Amino acid sequence: MERYILAIDQGTTSSRAILFNELGRNVAKAQQEFAQYFPNNAWVEHDPEEIWQSTLTACKQVMKFATIRAKQIAAIGITNQRETTVLWDRETGKPLYHAIVWQDRRTTDFCAELKARDPNIEATIYSKTGLLLDPYFSASKLSWLLDHIEGAREKAKQGKLAFGTIDSFLLYRFTRGKNHLTDITNASRTMLCNLKTLQWDEDLLKLFNIPRSVLPEIRDNCFDFGMVAKEIFGIEIPITGMAGDQQAASIGQACFHQGMVKSTFGTGCFVMVHTGNNIIHSKNRLLTTIMSRIEGKTTYALEGSIFIAGAAVKWLRDKLGIIREARETEVIARSISSTQGVYLVPAFTGLGAPYWRPEARGAIVGITRDTGKAEIVRAVLEAVGYQTRDLFSAISQDGCYTNNMFRVDGGMVENNWLLQFLADILNINIERPVCIETTALGAAYLAGLQIGYFSSFEQIERLWQKDATFNPKMANNEREILYQGWQNAVQQICL
Numbered sequence: 001m002e003r004y005i006l007a008i009d010q011g012t013t014s015s016r017a018i019l020f021n022e023l024g025r026n027v028a029k030a031q032q033e034f035a036q037y038f039p040n041n042a043w044v045e046h047d048p049e050e051i052w053q054s055t056l057t058a059c060k061q062v063m064k065f066a067t068i069r070a071k072q073i074a075a076i077g078i079t080n081q082r083e084t085t086v087l088w089d090r091e092t093g094k095p096l097y098h099a100i101v102w103q104d105r106r107t108t109d110f111c112a113e114l115k116a117r118d119p120n121i122e123a124t125i126y127s128k129t130g131l132l133l134d135p136y137f138s139a140s141k142l143s144w145l146l147d148h149i150e151g152a153r154e155k156a157k158q159g160k161l162a163f164g165t166i167d168s169f170l171l172y173r174f175t176r177g178k179n180h181l182t183d184i185t186n187a188s189r190t191m192l193c194n195l196k197t198l199q200w201d202e203d204l205l206k207l208f209n210i211p212r213s214v215l216p217e218i219r220d221n222c223f224d225f226g227m228v229a230k231e232i233f234g235i236e237i238p239i240t241g242m243a244g245d246q247q248a249a250s251i252g253q254a255c256f257h258q259g260m261v262k263s264t265f266g267t268g269c270f271v272m273v274h275t276g277n278n279i280i281h282s283k284n285r286l287l288t289t290i291m292s293r294i295e296g297k298t299t300y301a302l303e304g305s306i307f308i309a310g311a312a313v314k315w316l317r318d319k320l321g322i323i324r325e326a327r328e329t330e331v332i333a334r335s336i337s338s339t340q341g342v343y344l345v346p347a348f349t350g351l352g353a354p355y356w357r358p359e360a361r362g363a364i365v366g367i368t369r370d371t372g373k374a375e376i377v378r379a380v381l382e383a384v385g386y387q388t389r390d391l392f393s394a395i396s397q398d399g400c401y402t403n404n405m406f407r408v409d410g411g412m413v414e415n416n417w418l419l420q421f422l423a424d425i426l427n428i429n430i431e432r433p434v435c436i437e438t439t440a441l442g443a444a445y446l447a448g449l450q451i452g453y454f455s456s457f458e459q460i461e462r463l464w465q466k467d468a469t470f471n472p473k474m475a476n477n478e479r480e481i482l483y484q485g486w487q488n489a490v491q492q493i494c495l
Helices: 048-065 108-117 121-129 138-148 152-157 166-174 202-207 245-252 310-320 328-334 373-397 416-426 438-451 457-463 476-493
Strands: 004-010 014-020 026-033 073-080 086-089 161-164 181-183 217-219 222-228 237-244 261-265 269-276 287-294 297-306 343-345 363-365 405-409 429-433 466-470
Touching: 004 048, 004 166, 004 438, 014 048, 014 438, 026 048, 048 166, 073 166, 073 245, 073 438, 086 138, 086 166, 108 121, 108 138, 121 202, 138 152, 152 161, 161 166, 166 181, 166 222, 166 237, 181 222, 181 237, 222 438, 237 245, 237 438, 245 261, 245 269, 245 287, 245 297, 245 438, 261 373, 261 438, 269 287, 269 373, 297 373, 310 373, 328 373, 328 416, 343 373, 343 476, 363 476, 373 416, 373 476, 416 429, 416 466, 416 476
Parallel strands: 004 073, 073 237, 181 217, 261 405, 405 429
Antiparallel strands: 004 014, 014 026, 086 161, 222 237, 261 269, 269 297, 287 297, 343 363, 429 466
């Protein structure tokens, strides 16, 4: 009987379940979108119950699509949107409030107040966690929940509440409340975990007024996290791998060596460069984060986070109605020779690295009477390239990028025009793998490593396959003129 690894990829706009075989090949996939809630300006929420149901549905569908039984699943790996914050009742498992999404900016003033109170606080936080004091991360979100839900702080003190990022919430549900755990990569994105001790930091818990009792226990990425309750799929299945989405994508891309770089182009865009065993603190406002911890060995990374990439394409579809599906953007971008000086700065929820301007808002710059649908669509795609160049400039200045190749993945990389523009604007060779579902693949590899389904990183490296390479073709002067126009556009919204 052939057996598979089931990877759950719980993302910002959808939940996916993918079955992988022993060659790391995608056997079947199911995907369920769920609602996005915007109750106030710059607030972004999800309903955790919808996330749970969409995850269950996707898992059951993928088994049906592949015509396999649950007993053929050797193990489950979970990867997830990071930083998104859930607070729930330990006894019932019911959330007390919507999940506050990583894109949410409601704690901007709170973070600013902390900085005003102590000018050295951000440096202290960065030295401990590798993160900047920003609403992006979980700590201020959790503090907000405890302060704004009636009775939450008292219940938390009594040990009646549990906090988790989405990985922890799903694990709690799958195990029917038996296991309240997280992995080290998700923990490292909360702004509560110390990069050196790899444990929750008491000083930071005090700073954000968060009781230790609500936090999950921290584990390695490969670990026996618990068994899926029998009543869910009709059989107990071990959950043996967990990682935040960007770290999982790095595993899926076989970025196991110092200096290797990958970028995932999904709802947002996230560039990670492997820094080996070294905790490197950026001088250019990049984040220091855990890459992985397996069998007690910790590796680190520098990361640049772009909040809006594919989300801007979704905005074109759902809010402007100028496309019906994402694939149209490639044809439209090719239909014109340039945007005629139009730039879209997608600061819908502020600007991430290297600017870190949570108060910034989006703008379209350079519009004339000739500007139409095609220019705006192409400007959305070009913005992904410009933002990525911002990150590569910072990485290069930090001395962490030493070759001329980087690997890309995520839903947006099906767009060949976009990848050619990336190669051109970065002046770098771009590699796209055969399997672009590398986030889910990384979760599958982690789960499989724990049970011996996959033997080693060396085996995973051999399984990686290249689909295409995109080489830069743009003239240097054209590249620099375009990028200078982008920088000017950003300056207009950051004044």
